Amino acid sequence: MSDRSALLGLLFAVAATATRAQSVDELRAELQRAESRLGIAVARQAQLRETRLFGSDAGLRSGGRRVRYRTADLSPRDSAALSRGLELGVTRLREWYGDAGASLADTASLGVTSERRGAFRPLVIFSIASPNFTRVRLSRPVDEEEVARFVIHEAGDRLSARTPTLRRFAGYSAMLPGPREDAEIARRLATSWAAAGRRCAAGAIGACATVAEPIGPDSPLDLYFEPSDFRAVVASANRPAIADSVFYASRRRCLAGADTACARLVRILDPADPIGDHIRGSILTHALALGGRDGIARLLAARDTVPLAALARAAGTSEDALLSSWHTKIYAAVRRGPFDLVVPFLTTFGWAALLLAVATRRRYL
Amino acid sequence: MKRTIGVMVGSLVAALALVAMLIPKATPLIEDVDDPYWQMWREVGVARADARTVRELYWRAEARATARAFPVPAKPEIIVRFDPSIGTVARERLKQAFEAEVRDAARGPLKSSVALVVGVDTQMRNAVYRQSTVQPEGPGEPCMVLIRATGPHIERLAIEPTRRLLGTCGFYAAFGEPGPPIKQWLRDTRAFAARFLRVPAAFAGDSAPIDLARARSYYALLEVDVYGCRAGRAAACDRVASPDPVARLQLEGDGPVRAGRVEELAHYEPGVSVLASGVRGSSLVQQALLAKLAEELGNDRFGEVWRGTGSLEEAYVAETGRTLTEWTSDYVASRTTPYHAGPGVPLLSTLMALAITIALATWTLARASRAMT
Numbered sequence: 001m002s003d004r005s006a007l008l009g010l011l012f013a014v015a016a017t018a019t020r021a022q023s024v025d026e027l028r029a030e031l032q033r034a035e036s037r038l039g040i041a042v043a044r045q046a047q048l049r050e051t052r053l054f055g056s057d058a059g060l061r062s063g064g065r066r067v068r069y070r071t072a073d074l075s076p077r078d079s080a081a082l083s084r085g086l087e088l089g090v091t092r093l094r095e096w097y098g099d100a101g102a103s104l105a106d107t108a109s110l111g112v113t114s115e116r117r118g119a120f121r122p123l124v125i126f127s128i129a130s131p132n133f134t135r136v137r138l139s140r141p142v143d144e145e146e147v148a149r150f151v152i153h154e155a156g157d158r159l160s161a162r163t164p165t166l167r168r169f170a171g172y173s174a175m176l177p178g179p180r181e182d183a184e185i186a187r188r189l190a191t192s193w194a195a196a197g198r199r200c201a202a203g204a205i206g207a208c209a210t211v212a213e214p215i216g217p218d219s220p221l222d223l224y225f226e227p228s229d230f231r232a233v234v235a236s237a238n239r240p241a242i243a244d245s246v247f248y249a250s251r252r253r254c255l256a257g258a259d260t261a262c263a264r265l266v267r268i269l270d271p272a273d274p275i276g277d278h279i280r281g282s283i284l285t286h287a288l289a290l291g292g293r294d295g296i297a298r299l300l301a302a303r304d305t306v307p308l309a310a311l312a313r314a315a316g317t318s319e320d321a322l323l324s325s326w327h328t329k330i331y332a333a334v335r336r337g338p339f340d341l342v343v344p345f346l347t348t349f350g351w352a353a354l355l356l357a358v359a360t361r362r363r364y365l
Numbered sequence: 366m367k368r369t370i371g372v373m374v375g376s377l378v379a380a381l382a383l384v385a386m387l388i389p390k391a392t393p394l395i396e397d398v399d400d401p402y403w404q405m406w407r408e409v410g411v412a413r414a415d416a417r418t419v420r421e422l423y424w425r426a427e428a429r430a431t432a433r434a435f436p437v438p439a440k441p442e443i444i445v446r447f448d449p450s451i452g453t454v455a456r457e458r459l460k461q462a463f464e465a466e467v468r469d470a471a472r473g474p475l476k477s478s479v480a481l482v483v484g485v486d487t488q489m490r491n492a493v494y495r496q497s498t499v500q501p502e503g504p505g506e507p508c509m510v511l512i513r514a515t516g517p518h519i520e521r522l523a524i525e526p527t528r529r530l531l532g533t534c535g536f537y538a539a540f541g542e543p544g545p546p547i548k549q550w551l552r553d554t555r556a557f558a559a560r561f562l563r564v565p566a567a568f569a570g571d572s573a574p575i576d577l578a579r580a581r582s583y584y585a586l587l588e589v590d591v592y593g594c595r596a597g598r599a600a601a602c603d604r605v606a607s608p609d610p611v612a613r614l615q616l617e618g619d620g621p622v623r624a625g626r627v628e629e630l631a632h633y634e635p636g637v638s639v640l641a642s643g644v645r646g647s648s649l650v651q652q653a654l655l656a657k658l659a660e661e662l663g664n665d666r667f668g669e670v671w672r673g674t675g676s677l678e679e680a681y682v683a684e685t686g687r688t689l690t691e692w693t694s695d696y697v698a699s700r701t702t703p704y705h706a707g708p709g710v711p712l713l714s715t716l717m718a719l720a721i722t723i724a725l726a727t728w729t730l731a732r733a734s735r736a737m738t
Contacts, residue, residue, distance in 0.1 A: 024430045027423040034419045038412040045409050048402040 078142040085147020098293030104155035152176050165307050168214040169280040177285050182333035185282045193232035194274030196224045208323045211275040230262035237269040286326040290315035418623040425634040432499040432509045444480035466531045467538050470562050476541030478507035479534045486513040498532035500636040508534035535562030540671040552635035555610045560652035577704040591650050594697045596706035602693040650700050
């Protein structure tokens with residue numbers, strides 16, 4: 001009898017424990033444990049994925065860098081080009097930015113993966129990637145110039161990651177000076193959907209200082225945009241997490257041309273950054289070029305919280321002088337010389353003449 | 366002749382070979398059950414489902430605990446509370462929006478207390494903010510709208526009066542405490558058909574009905590009963606008015622729920638509704654059902670239904686003489702384009718195919734008759 005009562009008592013106790021509602025604190029603690037378990041599982045999965053992709057034995061070690069790939073994937077010629085590209089990238093970084101620049105690439109651990117595409121999967125595409133998931137497709141056969149550009153780009157990403165103030169000064173132009181990149185940035189500024197970007201392109205250094213500051217929740221929108229930009233701001237703004245027919249109806253009205261709807265939405269939306277990180281990356285590159293071989297060391301030592309102040313310190317000049325010389329440099333890249341139009345003119349003329357000649361000989365048609 | 370047959374046979378063989386090459390190779394659903402990567406992939410899925418389950422349990426428990434800690438006001442009033450870290454501009458904007466919505470809902474003296482509580486949740490992931498509605502448990506308690514945001518976003522978050530801040534609390538502000546059957550119905554269905562009182566202007570003024578055939582997608586699973594009701598199935602119309610919380614739970618939210626805890630989560634704190642993200646316009650058909658019913662019946666008659674002692678179905682029949690199923694069917698029909706369930710032939714494509722076939726046949730016959738003459 002007593003055994004039976006004890007058993008029943010135990011069963012009731014278990015049932016009561018099982019059905020007892022958990023308190024908020026208990027649930028909060030359980031949530032933290034569940035999210036921690038999820039984080040560990042996701043990290044372990046990423047590790048296993050890497051092992052799956054690269055295996056354990058394949059790899060190329062060059063200086064302090066490591067590139068992993070499946071040995072069966074790359075030919076000896078491509079492997080050699082990859083190695084030369086890595087060296088070339090580091091050599092250029094050392095040449096432009098001194099040892100501090102080269103050291104940014106030393107710890108880079110890169111991976112080369114392959115994938116097959118097409119209906120019969122005849123195309124093998126190679127990509128090179130870094131641990132922070134920057135991925136670039138490689139042409140075949142592997143071009144060492146392309147690999148070198150990737151290494152420099154990666155070093156730019158690392159530099160901006162190491163200096164929290166300059167986290168938004170990355171992108172493909174960081175640490176990669178060149179007239180082609182400058183011309184592209186000049187064109188993007190001139191055609192920007194933010195009035196400040198266009199004013200900067202026209203030579204207003206104050207507007208360049210505005211766009212050099214990444215837009216955030218507290219940024220004064222009037223500095224960046226004019227009312228005529230509002231439609232573009234709404235079109236590109238981050239949309240709210242909760243879809244809402246009322247919001248989308250207002251958005252549709254704005255995009256159809258209702259300026260009042262646009263003006264209202266602009267004030268409540270979280271606008272997208274009108275100036276991409278790569279344009280700011282170009283300012284970073286220019287500051288480092290002005291700063292010489294000690295530029296990176298000065299930048300890493302700077303404790304400024306304002307990005308432009310840190311860049312001016314690295315460049316060894318004032319903020320206005322930095323922006324002014326940057327503007328002059330990027331617009332010098334798009335100015336055409338008197339003979340730049342000769343080749344397009346001759347090409348157009350040649351094709352027109354050829355087609356005319358064929359058209360007049362009707363029997364060929 | 367032989368040559369023609371040879372060409373035909375050759376073409377046939379080539380076509381068959383091409384088809385054989387194009388047939389995709391059968392690949393197993395899970396590549397290798399013993400592969401540690403796929404094992405971990407499954408473990409990640411389980412951990413994700415577990416995290417979602419506990420996260421939603423925590424949200425609901427926290428919302429209910431916040432509501433229980435609230436003092437019961439002596440008379441119906443509007444209560445607004447903000448976390449100290451929220452700036453003055455955002456406070457003022459939200460307060461004005463909430464009060465405007467309450468005034469619009471009550472259209473006269475407030476029938477029941479309503480509260481807006483805005484806080485910050487720095488631990489929240491996968492969302493900028495979440496909004497819950499907590500229905501009162503006892504008499505005199507306020508119906509509470511709880512917003513938790515991830516910090517700086519609240520300053521610029523697109524929260525407007527038209528965002529239906531009040532949610533189900535709009536009915537409390539306008540009609541007071543519901544009668545026991547309606548209260549039970551709200552709990553059983555998680556108030557899904559009563560998510561807001563005023564139909565938002567854009568939805569009500571939208572002259573074009575929702576094209577169900579075009580809106581078909583993964584999200585259509587959420588509105589499967591709307592499709593069934595539009596196709597003339599009475600049972601589906603009943604489910605539009607009284608959705609099953611277990612079925613909805615598995616389709617809403619940011620991932621699957623841990624197996625074995627679906628029932629627990631679906632019925633946990635039924636008076637708390639968390640506004641799911643990704644609710645599209647066509648979901649509003651279902652969410653606006655009670656709002657539309659209130660609009661059609663008018664404040665006095667709907668107030669009697671709301672506070673009555675009969676179920677929603679019985680009260681509606683008593684008020685109008687029609688069944689709620691009939692009304693739901695008409696309501697869904699007024700908001701959507703015709704929809705035919707089951708297999709069918711697309712009319713335009715069929716006509717186009719017929720036209721091409723007739724044109725080819727005519728051309729071939731004309732050519733053959735010319736050759737004969």
